[in-house]
Amino acid sequence: MNADKVIAKRTLNLDLPNGTSQAxxxxxxxxxxxxxxxxxxxxxxxxDGLPGQWPKVFYGIDSVQALMHVLTLIPTIxxxxxxxxxxxxxxxxxxxxxxxxxxxxxxxxxxx
Numbered sequence: 001m002n003a004d005k006v007i008a009k010r011t012l013n014l015d016l017p018n019g020t021s022q023a024x025x026x027x028x029x030x031x032x033x034x035x036x037x038x039x040x041x042x043x044x045x046x047x048d049g050l051p052g053q054w055p056k057v058f059y060g061i062d063s064v065q066a067l068m069h070v071l072t073l074i075p076t077i078x079x080x081x082x083x084x085x086x087x088x089x090x091x092x093x094x095x096x097x098x099x100x101x102x103x104x105x106x107x108x109x110x111x112x
Contacts, residue, residue: 005029005030005032005044006027006028006029006030007028007029007030008026008027008028009025009026009027009028010025010026010091010097010098010099011023011024011025011026012024012025012026012089012090012091012097012098013089013090013091014049014081014082014085014087014088014089014090015087015088015089015090016085016086016087017085017086017087021090022049023048023049024047024048024049024050024078024089025047025048025049026045026046026047026074026078027044027045027046027047027048027055028043028044028045028067028070028071028074029043029044029045029046029055030043031043031060031063031064031066031067032063034059040059040060040061040062040066041059041060041061041062041063041065041066042057042058042059042060042066043057043058043059043060043063043066043067043069043070044056044057044058044070045057045058045070045073045074047077047078050077050078050081051081058070058073071099071102072102074097074099075097075099075100075101076101078097078099079097
């Protein structure tokens with residue numbers, strides 16, 4: 001993911017059980033058309049400070065859906081890694097990562 005295509009960034013702390021803390025930085029890339037013929041849209045997510053291969057690519061039918069997939073999955077990814085490490089996430093001394101949890105399975109129709 002190129003730095004010029006990053007549309008949002010957040011740095012928070014992962015407070016480990018041994019009393020140390022490490023920085024976690026979340027980078028969200030700008031949605032872009034998939035390069036595959038007939039492809040949908042993609043949105044990159046990179047998280048520095050967590051194990052695993054980053055960046056990851058998420059797909060959507062359009063740019064909004066690709067971005068929403070990333071935004072919806074960030075809290076799940078962060079919480080999962082923190083739980084595995086017995087750590088807590090802390091952004092601006094809130095005791096949280098600051099990303100809202102959403103119901104992945106609930107489609108919003110706008111007809112409420």
